[in-house]
Amino acid sequence: MSKYRRRISPHFHEDEFACKCCGEVGDKKQLQILVARLEMLRSQFNKPIKVISGYRCPKHNTKVGGAKKSQHMLSQAADIVIDGISPKRVAKLAHGIFKGIGIYDHFTHVDTRSYKASWDHSTKEEKKDASDKTNTKLSSKRSVPEVKETKKATTKAKSKTSSRRRTSKQKEEKEG
C-alpha cells in the first residue's frame, strides 16, 4: 500500500492512516472528513502532524486493546504527535475542531464522532482527582459539572485557568 503514496489532502497521505496489520484504511469517506479536520488542526500549529495510529481493522483493534467500539475502526480517529508540542496542548487546540479528544502521555487521540467526549489518560502530571477515590458515596455527583464557572470573571481571572482545566477531565473512556 505504501508504494504509491496517495495524497489525500495537502499534508497527508493515505498510507499514514492504514491499519498496521493489513494496510486497509476502512471507510474512505470518513477518512476524508478526518483528514480535513487534521488539516485544520495542522494550520493551528503550522507543524507536521505525525499519525501514529489511524484506521484499525477489528482484528488489529482487539490486538492492541482498543475500545470495543473504537472510533479507529470507523476510520474516524487518529492518534497524533506534533514534535515539540505536548499532547495536552495539542488537545487544547483540537477542542474547536474535534469532538472526541483523548490525552495520553505520548500522543493525542482525536476523532470526528458527533458528540463530545474527552478524557485524560496521561500520567505525567499530578492527577487532581486521584485522592478522592475513597469517597465512593460521592461518586453519584460525577455527571454534574464539578466546577461552576464564576460569573464574576473579572475579579477571578487568575484562578480561572486552573479550574477550567479540570472540567475537561470529566469523561473517561477506554481507548488505545
Ligand SMILES: [Zn+2]
Ligand atoms: Zn488490519
Ligand SMILES: [Zn+2]
Ligand atoms: Zn486513539
